[in-house]
Amino acid sequence: MTQSPPSLLSLFTGFFTVGMFGFGGVGPWARRLVVEQKKWMTAAEFTDLLGLCQFLPGGNVMNLTIALGSRFQGIPGAVAAFLGLMTMPVVVVIGLGAIYDQYADFPPVRRAVVALAAAAAAFVLANAIKVAMPLRGKPLGIAVAVITFVAIALLRLPLAIAMPVLAALSIALLWRFQR
Amino acid sequence: MTGSVLTDLMLIFGQVSLLAFGGGNSVLPEMQRQVVEVQGWMTAREFAALYALAQAAPGPNMLVVALVGWQVAGLSGALVAVLSLCGPSSVLTYFTVRIWFRLRDAPWRRAVQAGLLPITAGLIMAGAVLLTTTTTTGLATGAVTAAATAVFLFTRVHPLIVLAIAAALGAGGFLV
Structure with a gap:
């Protein structure tokens, strides 16, 4: 720890700005706040904590607010950082939804959303390609990814059933053959 | 009615x-399956439109759940959806962070x-493919x-x- 622990208010306001400006992903903004601007943690501490947050289920930065907030100020700190991150985005997204409800039948709005949806799908597609890149040259990993894809996208299996089976299979395979 | 929704x-x-390993986008297909196929709350196209709106807003990319909740049960639906999505994983994170330093060097964690x-x-x-x-x-x-990809x-x-x-481009009528 590089400074005295941040107060509840500064946890809230700090992550409030992350939520407000974090278009298209809040990760880089969170790093800027915690490491560069406020110096709440060193880069190494931040990377370590983010590693935990990526390891656990749930949104990575959402988990980060809980982990970081609770480390400095216990449960109130976790709640303050979490609410800071989420308040503005939830308000904006519900506002957008309400406006869309109102004007969904107005042709320019309908056309804009159709085009927006195509671009948003591209965002996920690009993300999918980036996440898959580290699997290059790892046939076992590629095989597990393909099986997962088929199970979920084509067979449409429930994730709650597919996930434990796939996870056990993947961890066992990689543990056995790729050490 | 609303209560059961x-x-x-x-x-x-x-x-x-609790299934969102790897963040929000990894549970996108499961959300779509539940919302469109199991519950029949909306069509796949409507879900894709809501996802696009959520993407255009700032903040974490899992907020499409707020719009799904809003569509099926108004403001209380939106809040219930967001809190349900965040609650379990947050509680798990809260308790895990305390034992993390013993956990992180364990060989099974890397595996x-x-x-x-x-x-x-x-x-x-x-x-991505379902959306596309x-x-x-x-x-x-x-x-x-x-092009956007x-x-x-x-x-x-x-x-x-x-x-x-x-x-x-869409609003101007150049695409559809």
């Missing part, structure tokens, strides 16, 4: 919360993390997806600018 939202997104990576990759690709098949309504929207992959243009250009 709120319960459904809570159960669905509470479960999704688990390495094993989850290809699954996350497959899940996100599944979500619903948003590709014709040649023009397909071209938007292809290339921009996201090969340039550092801000995503919001790409989304704004696409929406403007």
Whole structure:
């Protein structure tokens, strides 16, 4: 720890700005706040904590607010950082939804959303390609990814059933053959 | 009626919360399956439109759940959906962070993390393909997806600018 622990208010306001400006992903903004601007943690501490947050289920930065907030100020700190991150985005997204409800039948709005949806799908597609890149040259990993894809996208299996089976299979395979 | 819808939202997104290994996009196919196929709350196209709106807003990319909740049960639906999605994973994070320093050097942790990576990759690709098949309504929207994917992959243009250009082209009637 590089400074005295941040107060509840500064946890809230700090992550409030992350939520407000974090278009298209809040990760880089969170790093800027915690490491560069406020110096709440060193880069190494931040990377370590983010590693935990990526390891656990749930949104990575959402988990980060809980982990970081609770480390400095216990449960109130976790709640303050979490609410800071989420308040503005939830308000904006519900506002957008309400406006869309109102004007969904107005042709320019309908056309804009159709085009927006195509671009948003591209965002996920690009993300999918980036996440898959580290699997290059790892046939076992590629095989597990393909099986997962088929199970979920084509067979449409429930994730709650597919996930434990796939996870056990993947961890066992990689543990056995790729050490 | 509303009570049972709120319960459904809570159960669905509470479960999704604990399955979201690798972040929000990895549970996109499961959310779509539950919302469109199991519950029949909306069509796949409507879900894709809500996802696009959530993407255009700031903040974590899992906020499509707020819009799903809003559509099926108004403001209380939106809040229940968001809290159900965030609650279980947050509680798990809170308790895990305390034992993290003993956990992180354990050999099985690396194995688990390495094993989850290809699954996350497959899940996100599944979500991307499901979304793309619903948003590709014709040649023009397909071209938007292809062009935007290339921009996201090969340039550092801000995503919001790409989304704004696409929406403007659409509104102007150049695409559909």
